[in-house]
Amino acid sequence: MKLKIIYNYFVNDYKNLNGTKCFTKALYAFVLLKCLFWLLNYSTEISANSVYFHNKLSIGFIKDLAFLFCAFENNTLNISALILLIVLTVGAFFLKKKYILLDLFIWFLVLNFHNYTYAGLSGGDYILNQLLFFNVFIISQNNISTSKINELKILLHNFSVLSCMVLICVVYLHSGISKLMQEDWFTGKAVYYVMQIKYYSLPILNNMKFTWLLNYIILFFQITFCVGMLFNKSRKYYLIVGVIFHLSVLFGMGIVSFSLLMLIPYFLFWNLKNK
Numbered sequence: 001m002k003l004k005i006i007y008n009y010f011v012n013d014y015k016n017l018n019g020t021k022c023f024t025k026a027l028y029a030f031v032l033l034k035c036l037f038w039l040l041n042y043s044t045e046i047s048a049n050s051v052y053f054h055n056k057l058s059i060g061f062i063k064d065l066a067f068l069f070c071a072f073e074n075n076t077l078n079i080s081a082l083i084l085l086i087v088l089t090v091g092a093f094f095l096k097k098k099y100i101l102l103d104l105f106i107w108f109l110v111l112n113f114h115n116y117t118y119a120g121l122s123g124g125d126y127i128l129n130q131l132l133f134f135n136v137f138i139i140s141q142n143n144i145s146t147s148k149i150n151e152l153k154i155l156l157h158n159f160s161v162l163s164c165m166v167l168i169c170v171v172y173l174h175s176g177i178s179k180l181m182q183e184d185w186f187t188g189k190a191v192y193y194v195m196q197i198k199y200y201s202l203p204i205l206n207n208m209k210f211t212w213l214l215n216y217i218i219l220f221f222q223i224t225f226c227v228g229m230l231f232n233k234s235r236k237y238y239l240i241v242g243v244i245f246h247l248s249v250l251f252g253m254g255i256v257s258f259s260l261l262m263l264i265p266y267f268l269f270w271n272l273k274n275k
Contacts, residue, residue, distance in 0.1 A: 010158045011151050014142055019271030020161060021140045026264045027131060028093040031110060033260075034128075035086045038113065045117055046082065048073045052119050065108075069116040078116075085109040098140050107132040123171075124258035130167055131265065134160040161268060168265045169226040176222030185219065188212040194253070221245065229269055239266050 037045075044051050046069070054070040064071065069078055088106050092098070110132055114125050137156035179185040184193060192211035221241055228238035243263060250259035 011155050014139055014154055015158045016161050016268060016271055017140065017142060019268040020138050020157075022267035022271075023164070023264060024098065024135060024138060024140055025093060026267060027135055028089050028106075030128070030261060030264060031089045031106065031132070032086065032093070034110070034113075034257075035082060035089065038082055038117075039086075042079070042082075045120070046078050046113060048075045048078070050117070052117055054116070066111050067115050069112050081109055081112070085113075096141070098138070100136055103132070103136040107136055122258055124261045127167065127171065128261055131164060131261075134164050134167075136160075138164075164265050165229070165268050165272075168262070168269075169229060171262075172222040172225040176219055176225075179219055179222070185215065188215045191215040191218070217241075218245065229272075232273065235269060235272065239269055242266060 043049070054067075054073060056071055058064055059067075069081065085106065088102060088109070092102050092106060095102075107129070111129055114121055114129060137153075137160040139153060139157045179190070182190065184190040189212070191214050192208055195211055221238070225238060225242070228234045243266065246259040246262050249255050
């Protein structure tokens with residue numbers, strides 16, 4: 001009986017369509033920002049003479065597909081792929097309907113560029129890989145068809161939306177638990193020490209008492225985020241705190257890419273309603 005309830009939840013209808021529309025648009029916009037960065041830093045990032053060393057050993061046909069740029073190290077191929085990625089992403093952004101093959105190509109190209117620039121990646125880039133993969137199966141508008149194909153699309157859509165939300169919850173939980181295992185975070189000094197680094201601080205944040213309080217707010221937020229998302233009454237308060245937190249990291253520490261990326265799945269949580 002419980003399995004039937006779970007099955008019906010996943011295949012009855014498309015969940016969270018309002019949230020997925022905003023999520024996909026924001027994801028495409030973020031990919032375009034990445035493309036702009038690669039374009040402006042073409043010589044050092046994705047050219048054949050980039051600063052990254054590439055091992056051309058084969059690891060199997062299927063896996064090699066994720067390292068095409070590494071295998072060829074060709075300027076024409078790289079710049080053509082970047083232009084193609086920009087065109088596909090702009091098209092996906094403005095099209096009213098989502099196409100699986102279009103999103104699959106976007107994910108595939110970003111994955112290859114990330115593998116080409118592997119040494120310069122952050123945790124956010126790996127999260128982007130996962131979000132783009134799940135985005136392949138996410139639908140932005142309802143389909144009233146009752147065919148078996150549509151039922152499969154509903155299943156993949158709902159599973160992908162859930163996977164994106166679970167991914168963010170796991171990231172926060174893992175980050176919070178990892179921080180608790182470190183003495184500086186456990187004693188409330190970690191944020192203060194970070195604020196002593198010239199390039200990752202603002203004078204207004206360089207206060208021992210304030211950073212001590214901020215230290216434990218961050219720990220509480222990250223460890224309890226999963227629980228906060230389970231209830232309608234607490235969800236939006238947690239999301240507001242999360243927005244403030246990531247914008248503070250963005251403007252206070254200058255960590256732009258990761259901060260913006262972590263805010264994108266918030267669209268899925270914001271429009272979520274529990275019955």
